[in-house]
Amino acid sequence: MRPLIPVFWLERECQENERSQNSLSDSIEQNGVVGAGGALHYGAEMLAGLRTAMERVGARRGVIGVKEKYEDVIQALAPRVPQDVEITPLRDVYPAGDEFILVFDVTGRVIPPGGLPLDVGVVVSNVETLINIARNRPVTHKYLTVAGAVAEPVTLYVPVGMAIGEVIAAAGGATASPFEVLVGGAMMAHLARGLEEPVTKTTGGLIVLPREHALIRRYLRSWPAMDRIGKSACDQCSFCTELCPRYLLGHPIEPHNAMRALGFAPDKDRLMMGTLYCCECNLCSLFSCPEDLDPKEVCARDKTLARERGLGWQGRAEDLRPHPLVNQRRIPTHRLMAKLGLTGFRNVGPLEDRPLAPRRVAIPLKQHVGAPCVATVRTGESVRAGDLIASPPAGKLGANIHASISGRVREIDGAVVIEA
Ligand code: SF4
Numbered sequence: 001m002r003p004l005i006p007v008f009w010l011e012r013e014c015q016e017n018e019r020s021q022n023s024l025s026d027s028i029e030q031n032g033v034v035g036a037g038g039a040l041h042y043g044a045e046m047l048a049g050l051r052t053a054m055e056r057v058g059a060r061r062g063v064i065g066v067k068e069k070y071e072d073v074i075q076a077l078a079p080r081v082p083q084d085v086e087i088t089p090l091r092d093v094y095p096a097g098d099e100f101i102l103v104f105d106v107t108g109r110v111i112p113p114g115g116l117p118l119d120v121g122v123v124v125s126n127v128e129t130l131i132n133i134a135r136n137r138p139v140t141h142k143y144l145t146v147a148g149a150v151a152e153p154v155t156l157y158v159p160v161g162m163a164i165g166e167v168i169a170a171a172g173g174a175t176a177s178p179f180e181v182l183v184g185g186a187m188m189a190h191l192a193r194g195l196e197e198p199v200t201k202t203t204g205g206l207i208v209l210p211r212e213h214a215l216i217r218r219y220l221r222s223w224p225a226m227d228r229i230g231k232s233a234c235d236q237c238s239f240c241t242e243l244c245p246r247y248l249l250g251h252p253i254e255p256h257n258a259m260r261a262l263g264f265a266p267d268k269d270r271l272m273m274g275t276l277y278c279c280e281c282n283l284c285s286l287f288s289c290p291e292d293l294d295p296k297e298v299c300a301r302d303k304t305l306a307r308e309r310g311l312g313w314q315g316r317a318e319d320l321r322p323h324p325l326v327n328q329r330r331i332p333t334h335r336l337m338a339k340l341g342l343t344g345f346r347n348v349g350p351l352e353d354r355p356l357a358p359r360r361v362a363i364p365l366k367q368h369v370g371a372p373c374v375a376t377v378r379t380g381e382s383v384r385a386g387d388l389i390a391s392p393p394a395g396k397l398g399a400n401i402h403a404s405i406s407g408r409v410r411e412i413d414g415a416v417v418i419e420a
């Protein structure tokens with residue numbers, strides 16, 4: 001039995017000055033937002049959370065993955081880590097936080113297609129989760145990086161349920177008009193439905209961009225348009241496959257084949273099967289494809305069909321072989337930033353630890369995988385921050401939801417609305 005290895009990935013840009021605690025390039029990957037800045041500020045809590053996590057899963061060895069460019073973080077942590085924990089420097093490439101890639105980079109082990117890190121004896125967590133474990137209290141707030149076209153790029157401590165428009169205002173407001181907001185990292189975001197959209201437990205960051213920005217125009221493209229162009233313009237160069245991080249791990253995914261299957265492949269099942277193992281990192285669509293097509297969306301849509309048809313990988317994990325160039329074909333973050341048109345925005349800002357205090361929050365009853373929660377409070381009831389306000393239905397898997405501010409419950413309709 002191989003030892004369990006918690007792997008913890010730290011991410012923070014620190015290129016301009018020591019006070020800088022967050023960056024736009026951090027926001028490329030959503031789960032890097034508090035990252036290494038958190039490790040510097042809350043190192044003791046992070047290590048305490050790591051210790052608890054290691055004890056709970058019975059791990060004999062812990063590994064903290066930190067991008068090698070964060071020398072200050074590595075130097076600050078190095079004297080403090082216990083003997084059974086080591087720090088592994090990682091390259092500044094995308095994707096780095098994807099757990100399949102992270103586990104490979106740190107341990108050399110390949111998680112099988114459709115598998116979990118535990119399949120290769122590893123548990124992965126991130127910095128914010130470790131800090132929350134150490135604090136041993138419900139998740140009512142999120143560290144949120146607000147970047148792009150805002151007056152004061154910053155990482156804020158935001159109550160769950162706060163409207164993103166108010167969060168942007170706390171970052172000095174948008175400097176572009178009209179503008180759109182990407183919720184999440186630039187590569188795997190969704191376009192905000194509006195400024196009333198609430199922050200959830202899984203919101204990692206906000207990127208504000210002018211509406212005419214190329215990345216926004218890309219997010220605004222409709223599927224019928226991408227479908228039509230994809231059928232006619234894909235030249236089968238296979239760059240999308242050659243740079244696909246999951247293909248490079250040896251997984252049976254070949255997005256150029258999914259593109260081929262889009263229009264006319266008679267053996268569509270075979271060509272679609274690999275799409276099940278697409279992690280939707282968007283590298284193929286936003287970086288690799290010279291024709292500006294959308295193989296990621298094709299893979300994402302084919303996944304559903306492949307599941308319906310009962311397709312799946314039938315190979316043996318021990319036969320998996322990473323591509324010989326797996327380490328050479330990684331995309332440097334600075335090149336990705338340039339391709340996305342993000343280098344023109346301020347890349348750094350401070351971390352503000354004081355929680356924002358909105359007058360109203362709308363805390364969604366569904367924020368993560370599992371069944372939507374059912375409210376345990378009633379309209380008109382008073383609640384205190386941290387109180388339980390919703391739980392998964394009996395017998396269903398999910399996570400409890402807690403009040404993020406103290407106040408009175410005003411409304412329950414898909415979300416619990418609390419006014420301070
Ligand atoms: S990179 Fe673009 S053009 Fe080339 S095979 Fe993939 S989808 Fe087609």
Ligand code: SF4
Nearest residue numbers: 244278279281282284
């Ligand atoms: S989005 Fe594209 S590059 Fe990323 S895993 Fe899926 S097919 Fe590969």
